[in-house]
Amino acid sequence: MSIAALLQKDASAMAAAVQSKAVSAVALVQASLDRIEATNARVNAFTDVVRERALRRAAQIDASLFSDRGARTRELPLLGVPFAVKSLFDIAGLPTLAGSKIERESPPARSDAELVRRLENAGAVLVGALNMDEYAYGFTTENSHVGAAHNPHDLSRIAGGSSGGSGAAVAAGQVPLALGSDTNGSIRVPASLCGVFGLKPTFGRLPRTGSYPFVSSLDHLGPFARSVRDLALAYDLMQGPEAPGLRDNGCAQREAELATPALSRGLQGLRIGVLGGYFRERAQPEALTAVDAVAQALGASQTVELPMVEAGRAAAFLITNSEGAALHLPDLRTRAHDFEPLSRDRFLAGALLPAAWIARAQRVRRLYAEQVARLFERYDVLLAAATPCAATPIGAEWFEINGQRLPVRPSMGVLTQPISCIGLPVCAVPVWGAHPDLPIGVQVIAAPWREDIVLRVAAALESAGVAQAPVAAL
């Protein structure tokens, strides 16, 4: 198999090729770097490429394979696999920009983020940092400082956000694996619009140490991939408690509960419902078609309502607006003009919210979580569209959903925000054919700590050909 053909495969196939010495880690990483160089002017997914670091690390892997440590090196599950991370993950030697202009003045990170370390310990090779909405406040990755991330399946359209570079890099075949963050939908929205798999784990599952926060009460980290086995593998490799010392206080520090062994278990015994009401009223025809196709493949015919969903979404909006703004208040006071113009006024308004609204929002969030937990006594899986529609044109201000004219930038997450508000695990699966040319994602949602179930269902959909993530023809 040629190196170009291998680059179209998933991370597991790439690692197997390096493990068998069919290809060297240096050749694989070089191919990824070449693909980035050939396509990034059009896609704008990468904002930093760490070429020297990546080639040095790949050379170390190759040397180790031919040393007396070769047998142990060969067992690393992501051996030689190139990956990239949203620019809010610390990369040693680079300032952590989080998509901003302001953080260009920050000192370089002294070490890598915890999840970067965990993937590299499994043999993966970091190749760079990815475009995003400034400070993760957005759903479109139309970053005014470095330009918009372009959707690899239609370069005139958005990649989604805020982890738009992560979705675009994987869809463009620049890397088979990327990391992003999700506070209100920032993994699931770009996964949906770019046609790749994305996992938002349970709130508190993966440690956020070494990542730039947006809203500590709601921030999650997770992977993007072009196959479910890669998504599960990366997720499994990133699980587990942190070593004593500097730790993420929002992390539950649970022991790893591996999802990969569950992938082949099929659908037997799973009770699956389709979310109606709020979720269908805010979806355009292609989103409804995609959900219906997934539901049919899974044999799910029952429509269920998520209790308190509008209040839950409202709570997430308020907590995000207030907590995100408070984090940046010193800079908002002195240099508001340096913020992203598309989110600056939202940040400024968030700084002014009355404390009583936020305290109440956190109480409503708890009540909402308790009511949804009761729903999960009757269902193992819930389905909903990940975005109201397929990717919109870059620069579009408005879209129409069910006759209602809504602003694109805050509304693209209308279907994801109520789910992350209460920390449920979700796999966004990419569906083709619901829209004439573009993919759109469906959320596979489960009760807290049941990532194994959402990945198991995603694997079944992938096996049935209902969900797939091809590399874009660029």
Next chain:
Amino acid sequence: MTPEQLVSYVDATSAALGLRLRADHRPGVVRFFGLAAEFAALVEAVPLGPHDEPAVNFTPVTPREKEA
């Protein structure tokens, strides 16, 4: 809140916080504060009792053990 109340509130609280709003930022800030007020109304409409606790929990910090 009426449109006038929104503007009064934004002006008063931004001054109290030392947040000087530029003339070209102020209309957007008022608009987004108005959006937040709409979401706040949804949250206010949920009946809550005194025992409905917030979703945020605090974990006390244990001091590191002294070295021998």
